[in-house]
Amino acid sequence: xxxxxxxxxxxxxxxAMWAGLLLWRMRNWQAAILxxxxxxxxxxxxxxxxxxxxxxxxxxxxxxxxxxQGVVLxxxxxxxxxxxxxxxxxxxxxxxEREVRFLATALADSATPTLIxxxxxxxxxxxxxxANDAMLALTGFARNEMVGRTMTDVFGLDExxxxxxxxxxxxxxxxxxxxxxxxxxxxxxxxxxxxSMSPIRDPSGRALRLLWVKHDIxxxxxxxxxxxxxQERYQRIVETATEGVWLVDAQWRTxxxxxxxxxxxxxxxxxxAGRPVQDFMFEEDLAAHEEQKQRRERGVxxxxxxRFRRADGSTLxxxxxxxxxxxxxxxxxxxxxxxxxxxxxxxxxxxLRSALTKLSFHxxxxxxxxxxxxxxxxxxxxxxxxERIFGWTAEELVGKHPSExxxxxxEDATKVxxxxxxxxxxxxxxxxxxxxxxTKSGEVIWCQWYxxxxxxxxxxxxSVVSLAQDVTERHRAEERQRLLMLELDHRVKNNLATVLxxxxxxxxxxxxxxxxxxxxxxxVEALARAHGLLAKAAxxxxxxxxxxxxxxxxGLVGASPQIxxxxxxxxxxxxxxxxxxxxxxxxxxxxxxxxxxxxRGGVVNLSWNIEHSGSFPTLRLDWSESGxxxxxxxxxxxxxxxxxxxxxxxxxxxxAVMDYDARGLRCRxxxxxxxxxxxxxxxxxxxxxxxxxxxxx
Amino acid sequence: xxxxxxxxxxxxxxxxxxxxxxxxxxxxxKQLKELGCRIIGPAPTVAAALSLLEKELCDAAVLDINLGxxxxxxxxxxxxxxxxxxxxxxxxxxxxxxxxAYGTHRRLVKPVTPEMLKDALEAVMAG
Numbered sequence: 001x002x003x004x005x006x007x008x009x010x011x012x013x014x015x016a017m018w019a020g021l022l023l024w025r026m027r028n029w030q031a032a033i034l035x036x037x038x039x040x041x042x043x044x045x046x047x048x049x050x051x052x053x054x055x056x057x058x059x060x061x062x063x064x065x066x067x068x069q070g071v072v073l074x075x076x077x078x079x080x081x082x083x084x085x086x087x088x089x090x091x092x093x094x095x096x097e098r099e100v101r102f103l104a105t106a107l108a109d110s111a112t113p114t115l116i117x118x119x120x121x122x123x124x125x126x127x128x129x130x131a132n133d134a135m136l137a138l139t140g141f142a143r144n145e146m147v148g149r150t151m152t153d154v155f156g157l158d159e160x161x162x163x164x165x166x167x168x169x170x171x172x173x174x175x176x177x178x179x180x181x182x183x184x185x186x187x188x189x190x191x192x193x194x195x196s197m198s199p200i201r202d203p204s205g206r207a208l209r210l211l212w213v214k215h216d217i218x219x220x221x222x223x224x225x226x227x228x229x230x231q232e233r234y235q236r237i238v239e240t241a242t243e244g245v246w247l248v249d250a251q252w253r254t255x256x257x258x259x260x261x262x263x264x265x266x267x268x269x270x271x272x273a274g275r276p277v278q279d280f281m282f283e284e285d286l287a288a289h290e291e292q293k294q295r296r297e298r299g300v301x302x303x304x305x306x307r308f309r310r311a312d313g314s315t316l317x318x319x320x321x322x323x324x325x326x327x328x329x330x331x332x333x334x335x336x337x338x339x340x341x342x343x344x345x346x347x348x349x350x351x352l353r354s355a356l357t358k359l360s361f362h363x364x365x366x367x368x369x370x371x372x373x374x375x376x377x378x379x380x381x382x383x384x385x386x387e388r389i390f391g392w393t394a395e396e397l398v399g400k401h402p403s404e405x406x407x408x409x410x411e412d413a414t415k416v417x418x419x420x421x422x423x424x425x426x427x428x429x430x431x432x433x434x435x436x437x438x439t440k441s442g443e444v445i446w447c448q449w450y451x452x453x454x455x456x457x458x459x460x461x462x463s464v465v466s467l468a469q470d471v472t473e474r475h476r477a478e479e480r481q482r483l484l485m486l487e488l489d490h491r492v493k494n495n496l497a498t499v500l501x502x503x504x505x506x507x508x509x510x511x512x513x514x515x516x517x518x519x520x521x522x523x524v525e526a527l528a529r530a531h532g533l534l535a536k537a538a539x540x541x542x543x544x545x546x547x548x549x550x551x552x553x554x555g556l557v558g559a560s561p562q563i564x565x566x567x568x569x570x571x572x573x574x575x576x577x578x579x580x581x582x583x584x585x586x587x588x589x590x591x592x593x594x595x596x597x598x599x600r601g602g603v604v605n606l607s608w609n610i611e612h613s614g615s616f617p618t619l620r621l622d623w624s625e626s627g628x629x630x631x632x633x634x635x636x637x638x639x640x641x642x643x644x645x646x647x648x649x650x651x652x653x654x655x656a657v658m659d660y661d662a663r664g665l666r667c668r669x670x671x672x673x674x675x676x677x678x679x680x681x682x683x684x685x686x687x688x689x690x691x692x693x694x695x696x697x
Numbered sequence: 698x699x700x701x702x703x704x705x706x707x708x709x710x711x712x713x714x715x716x717x718x719x720x721x722x723x724x725x726x727k728q729l730k731e732l733g734c735r736i737i738g739p740a741p742t743v744a745a746a747l748s749l750l751e752k753e754l755c756d757a758a759v760l761d762i763n764l765g766x767x768x769x770x771x772x773x774x775x776x777x778x779x780x781x782x783x784x785x786x787x788x789x790x791x792x793x794x795x796x797x798a799y800g801t802h803r804r805l806v807k808p809v810t811p812e813m814l815k816d817a818l819e820a821v822m823a824g
Contacts, residue, residue: 490763493787493807494718500808501720504727575765579719647719650741 004069006049011076013042018083026094096202100209103200104130113138113214117151119171119199119207125150126167129209138193138216140186156184171199171207183214192221244318244339250332252277252293264318264341267311280308282315296324297332305342317343369447369468375461377401377420389447389470391440409436409444423453424461434471446475491574495531498578499524509639519589519639526551526585530577542577544570548606551584563597567608570619576671579651580621586640587623587667595665596628602664603627616672618654625664633660706819708733713758715739715746715772716786717765721807725759725786728811732818746772750779757822758783759814762804773799782821 020035100116107114113135117126131139131146139146139154146154170177176198182190193214199207238245244261248254254272262269265280272280281289285307295302301323308316321338363370369386373379378401382394390407402408408416412435419433430452437447448469456462502523510516529550533542548565572580584606588597596602608621625631634641641658644667648656654671712734716722722739729736737753740746742764749755750772758776760769762785769785776783785804805817 494721497721497724497807498718501718501724504724505720643719650719650722650739651717653741 002049002069004073006046008069008073008076009042009046009049011073011080013039013046015076015079015083016042018080018087022083022087022091026091092203093208096200096206096208099202100200103211107132110134113193113216115146115212116200117210117212119167119210121167125152126210127151128154135214138185138191138214139183145186166197167210170197170210180217191216192218244337244341246277246337246339247334248277248337249334252335255334261339264316264339265308265310266314271311280310282307282309292322296322296335299324299326315343316341317346366467367469369466369470371466371468373464373466375463377424377464380463386468389439389445389468390437406438406442409438412436419449419451423451423464426453426455426459429453434475437468445470445472447471495527498527502527505639505642522589523582523585523639525554526581527578529554530581534574534577541571541573544572544580544608547572547577547581548584551581552588552606554585554588562602563604563606565606567606567621568610570608570610570673572673576652576673579648580669583644583648583656583667583669584623586644587665590640591625591628591665594629595631596625599628601627610673614672619669619671619673621669621671623665623667623669625666628664630662631660631665632662706822707815710734710818710822711737711754711756712818713737713740713746713749713753713755713783715741715743715758715764715769716761717741717763718761721761725809725814728809728814729759731811732815743767743769743771747775750775755779755781757781757818759818760785762787770799773802782824784817784821 016035016039020032020039023029023032023035026032104116107116107130110132111134112132114132115128115135116130117128120126127148127150128146129148131141131143136143136146141154166177166179176196178194178196180192180194183193183195184190194217196213196215198211198213200209200211202208238258239260241258241260244264245256245258246254246261247256254275254277257265257269257272259269262272265272278286278289292304292306301321303319303321306318306320308318310316319340319342321340323336325333325335327333364384366383366385367388369389370381370383371379371386372381378399379394379397382392382397387393392405392407397405402416416433416435419431422428423431430450433449433451435447435449436444439445448471450467450469451464453464454462503520506516506520506523510519530542530547533546533550537543544567545565552563552565591597591602591604596604603626605624605626606622607624608619611618611620637645644656645658648654648669648671652671654669656667656669659666659668707729710733712729714722714725714729714736716725716739719741722741726736726739737749737755738746740749746760746769758772758781760772760776760783762769773783773785785799785802786809787804787806803817803821805813
């Protein structure tokens with residue numbers, strides 16, 4: 001028995017059987033059978049060694065030379081070791097590969113885009129070993145365009161830039177690495193994916209491959225992107241809003257204010273964040289704020305004026321639009337307010353109100369009627385002045401057209417309509433109209449109207465404002481003035497004609513120029529004196545006493561006769577004054593020349609009274625001379641006689657009778673004193689203060 | 698004394714004088730007489746003038762518009778009705794006091810000279 005050989009054979013048998021069984025397990029049937037045959041040969045050899053003495057019959061291994069026996073043993077030991085190595089390392093590897101293939105088969109029909117690549121980077125990157133249909137659909141490549149090529153070739157360098165790091169960490173960490181990234185498609189477009197990468201390990205834990213699973217999240221990303229953009233837009237709107245935005249939480253602490261809000265409060269958003277809203281209010285407003293808080297918490301949304309205390313302590317007036325916010329369970333979650341700075345508006349409002357108050361005060365105090373008409377020419381406003389002038393109240397007239405109540409005097413209606421027309425068609429932006437109107441009591445008054453029209457941007461009448469002044473008094477005064485001017489003109493011309501007439505008639509009866517001159521000048525002077533008195537009394541009337549005094553004293557030259565004047569106070573008109581002045585002048589001149597005043601002891605009694613028997617008061621004036629030379633009727637009627645007997649009755653519509661009584665001349669004048677409106681007034685008084693007057697030189 | 702020379706077409710004409718001023722009426726009457734006219738009146742009032750028109754034959758008339766408290770317009774109306782020619786004499790330089798119908802009627806403004814009176818009267822007589 002050769003022990004060395006026997007041990008070698010046992011080892012060979014073991015190695016061949018181990019390898020055969022291993023290959024059997026690996027389902028490598030041919031190799032397994034081959035190795036099992038080897039093991040049978042090794043068994044036979046071992047049997048030969050034990051019993052058979054005829055080595056020639058042996059078909060087993062040729063007996064080695066003694067020297068080779070050691071080498072054979074060594075080879076046998078190595079063979080067993082090699083099979084052991086294969087068993088422990090190779091088999092695992094193979095099992096891993098099997099798992100990979102199994103996985104690939106399982107994933108082939110999966111809807112999840114998946115690929116498998118090498119775990120270790122070759123010179124061109126990770127080579128793709130498998131890609132399922134879903135992955136081909138996602139990327140747009142054909143299978144042969146992916147499998148066998150590197151990740152870098154397929155997806156581009158950009159995407160694979162950090163792959164080695166990720167791979168290393170994935171392999172080292174053991175957990176899948178999930179990233180959100182874009183993936184390039186064949187057509188060059190990109191899709192958003194979540195990419196999860198995990199190593200496929202063999203049973204020994206060694207990474208054999210990398211499994212890449214990509215989920216297409218482009219649609220989600222697009223929605224997200226859109227939302228993000230929208231949010232950005234909203235954010236921008238909120239940030240750039242001219243209105244303040246103020247958001248508070250359920251505890252009324254500031255969670256957000258936009259830039260405008262902070263600016264309105266003269267601070268910045270960071271300083272406001274987190275602070276309770278009452279920090280920005282005045283002490284006296286807190287009670288109202290509590291109430292507002294409660295309303296908000298009850299879900300009331302509303303708008304109101306509110307003031308805040310700014311950073312510098314000044315007041316910010318705002319108008320707030322508030323909205324309560326509730327969470328999904330319906331609990332109060334805070335409030336949102338849009339805040340408008342109305343400080344300027346409020347100031348303007350206060351100024352405007354004050355201006356309107358002033359305007360309305362002055363309007364109502366104005367003596368003018370202030371009337372506003374709307375576009376249809378209906379009364380829109382009717383001032384107190386209008387009520388004072390016309391009598392109607394605003395309540396009675398607002399909404400009425402002037403045709404609906406009696407205000408326009410019928411004769412002036414056409415004129416007024418024309419004025420309104422020219423105003424409302426835009427022919428005149430303002431105009432005047434002097435016309436008559438009715439008052440509420442039916443009285444007719446003269447009114448000066450000042451109208452102005454305001455058009456809106458479309459050219460339609462917006463409003464018409466009329467100021468009206470009651471000018472009835474002025475109008476009457478003007479009318480009176482006009483008549484006075486006419487009267488004056490008339491009188492001047494009449495007086496000139498009278499003077500001319502006196503001159504002509506004086507001339508006709510004069511014997512010499514000197515005779516004419518004294519007679520004519522005396523008469524004109526008498527007229528002048530009457531006019532002097534008239535002017536002194538502002539043309540309103542001449543007092544008969546004064547007239548007598550003026551005329552009678554002028555005639556007394558040198559002598560000191562007696563003239564007794566007696567009568568009540570009488571006011572004479574201009575023409576009555578003039579005619580009586582001339583009459584008295586003629587009587588006086590005659591008496592001085594030929595009558596009672598031509599000698600000592602002669603007396604003239606001038607007396608008058610007023611009788612009220614007929615329709616007009618009658619003035620009876622009596623000139624009576626006594627104590628003078630004997631009187632007889634002159635042979636030829638001179639100027640005086642002719643004037644007194646015809647002129648007085650002609651002009652004053654009365655009568656004058658001369659009585660040439662031998663004892664003394666008498667003249668009786670009876671004239672009606674009719675009232676001439678405006679230019680003379682007649683007063684009669686029973687004899688009293690002026691009763692008896694002694695006029696002496 | 699102012700007179701108008703030459704043969705007068707106005708000779709024998711019966712002229713109504715309506716004038717409230719005595720002196721003016723006397724002077725006017727004198728001027729008309731010198732023109733050869735016969736004077737009807739003078740009348741100081743409308744009532745007196747109308748009364749004279751009823752009673753007397755009247756070929757022409759000279760009317761002072763302002764008769765103090767009234768105007769001569771009613772007399773003018775009566776004259777128009779009778780187709781009697783007439784002229785106005787007035788102190789007014791404006792015709793405002795007259796009704797519109799007489800606004801353009803021939804007028805003489807005081808003081809009136811004999812020449813003015815003659816020309817005006819001849820003109821109204823000629824029509």
